[in-house]
Amino acid sequence: MRTRTAPTATSEQGGGARAPRPSIDDYTATVGAVVGLYRRHQGLPVSYLLADWPAAPTTSRYIAMERGRWAPTLAIVVGVCARMGVDPAWVLAAADGLSPRALYERTRELPAAPKAPDMSWQAAVGACLRRIRQDRDVTVAELTTRLGVDKGALYTRERGRWTPRLGGLRRWCDALDVPLSAVVAAVGPTDAPTGPYLLHLDHLHAETDPRYRALAAVADLLRAHGRTLLAVDEHTVAALATTTGITPPRLFDRLHSHPLTLPLPPRERPAPEPARTVTRRRSAQAPGGSSSHRDEYAVAVGRVLAVYRGHQGLAVADLVARVPSPPERETYRTWERGIRPPSLVAVAQVSPVLGVDPAWVLAAADGLSARDLLTATQALPVSPTTAGTPLMAAVGACLAGLRRDKGITKPEVAARLDVHTESVTQYELGGRAASLDRLRAWCDLLGTHLCAVVAAVTPRRVPALGYLLDTHHLRADPDPDFARLRAAGRFLHAQGHQRTFLDDACLAELAALTDIDTEALREHLLDYPLALSEPGTRPMPVPEPADPHAPTVIPHATPRSDEINRALGTALRHARHTAELTEAALGARFSPRHTAAFVRARETGAKPISLALLITVAQTLSIPATTLLAEAESPGPTAPRAAGAALTPPPGIADPVTATVMLVREVASAPGAPPPQEIRRHLLPDYPRPIVYGTGTRIVSSRVAESSHVAELILTCRVLGISAAAVWEVAHQPAKP
Secondary structure (H helix, E strand, O other), X not given: OOOOOOOOOXXXXXXXXXXXXXXXXXXHHXXXXXXXXXXXXHOOOHHHHHOOOOXXXXXXXXXXXXXXXXXXXXXXXXXXXXXXXXXXXXXXXXXXXXXXXXXXHHHXXXXXXXXXXXXOHHHHHHXXXXXXXXXXXXXXXXXXXXXXOOHHHHHHHHOOOOOOEHHHHHHHHHHOOOOHHHHHHHOOOOXXXXXXXXXXXXXXXOOOOHHHHHHXXXXXXXXXXXXXXXXXXXXXXXXXXXXXXXXXXXXXXHHOOOOOOOOOOOOOOOOOOOOOOOOOOOOOOOOOOOOOOOOHHHHHHHHHHHHHHHHHOOOHHHHHHHOOOOOOHHHHHHHHHOOOOOOHHHHHHHHHHOOOOHHHHHHHHHOOEHHHHHHHHHOOOOOOOOOOOXXXXXXXXXXXXXXXXXXXXXXXXXXXXXOOHHHHHHHHHOOOOOOHHHHHHHHHHHOOOHHHHXXXXXXXXXXXXXXXXXXXXXXXXXXXXXXXXXXXXXXXXXXXXXXXXXXXXXXXXXXXXXXXXXXXXXHHHOOOEOOOXXXXXXXXXXXXXXXXXXXXXXXOOOOOHHHHHHHHHHHHHHHHHHOOOOHHHHHHHHOOOOOXXXXXXHHOOOOOOEHHHHHHHXXXXXXXXXXXXXXXXXXXXXXXXXXXXXXXXXXXOOOHHHHHHHHHHHHHOOOOOOOHHHHHHHHOOOOOOOOOOOOOOOOOOHHHHHHOEHHHHHHHHHHHOOOHHHHHHHHOOOOXX
């Protein structure tokens, strides 16, 4: 019987037995942590980052790399940075503690070296380090003594016939007194690192030069929004120049002088895994399997609560633990999802934990502005019985007094609320709690707003300043006297701030940044609507006034996907009516399991339509798919160039859906197209894995192409400035062999 002996493979230094779990050096752990910061700053899931990557590490290994528990190769780090749209030299420079200016200087000192696109990264790095050794008159014997390896191992490394890990490369570069980031920058596609990089806001906050004190104000504004990092690129510098009045060359020069060191989380060490427990998730539906009635206003209130919780970064468990009379976790989740309506008392208990007055939450659900809320509150009479009274009793007393002032009887209120007259009496006495929708209908009958009633029954009668405001209102402000506020809104939007929490501190920061009087700014912001976009979506695009000094990142606005889904559903409904088919008949033609509800959900825009389903619909109704596409994208802007003029069907691809996706990827990778980071930034809130990911000539699988949504295709084409219908028509031409 043959027995296997334990392997005695040498380590990276060429000697000694390999340990069961080699320790990770601090430099490798730092690089992994920096990569994790870049990924989280872009909001990219790990699954999205590793998708469609043949050489990708496993998910567990990648997470271990970010936590400093797995040593990646240089090729892995370069591949991850390429998929994030970041130059790997910036990541390594952050681990080296260099500034961009120092990195540029150290890179220019190196001799000319072959570029990585012409050969593999390990071969290019090995050739570069060999030329550095020869340029500095370091013999092979001296270098092997410094590294502790033999000559054969050094020759193998210089020829690129090894798989270098970061620790070994760092020791090799230290032996030659050169930073690894400069070597990677020297062998990169360009002569110097390009693209965006992250800068810690503490460097801007500590700015002492009086010529750049405006940068400290910008840092204070971003830190007030919970940000610690600033993404530096051409668009950010242009927005900063407009906001601070500093010229872009001076800004670039100043920002390049700050070090790239980043606030890294503490390094995690392997720990024994706790015992796994399996818990049974309770159903979110009511007993008996039927869900509760979905009140429209209550659904809007739940979505507003979800936005505030997401802005605070609170998990449901943490939020529920801080509520005085905590609801069940699943119960609270049903509030946010619109499955069950929360009560007014529950909203009043949850709102302070989220750092907001409940009146602002209800006003956001109503779609009012802050001025509307304050005006409606001041119009209500002062009730002397509200101090120390339970909320529902105080609200009932206020509504009862207002009803008597208006001359409205209880039967009229009962008829409006569809309840018995005795129930109205119980509501007014506070003995019974009315639902949010009934309270809102009651307030509509009395000519007021529920949010104003809630604010009026509090001792202050005026809710404290502190609510979320969508930044697109700042960017789209047409008032010429507030042009600097508009520039500040564009800067916040470029930094990924979809919303800002407007309180006294934020108001002071905005006033200092824009040189606008604080009281004038406060009065101006009161006219902005309080309505908030849902989590994971963007607000509807608002046409912005022309500003010659403001940078334009993407030439065309991209609407929300639900707008396109509704337009496509309307076109589908018209086509079905033309074909004289019912919803059930059309669903049966798709598949026996597709019912009328399936078709209705697509026609109303509640559910998206995939590319594969678009072909099935077109074939079933005997209409061209380009007709549906043209009607769905008609509300969008006109494409600046003819889409089909420079496109040809991809050779060798018979599937038309795959050919369509390949054509879009070809346009996204063509010269002059928007950078991939800009495309992802515009599509990421709606689609975490956009179809332009992995641009190039690599063929996408038919399963991924067919599952892509029509709205995703139209949004991508609008960002690229082309017509989705024209691309579809070109892709459905006969493929050339």
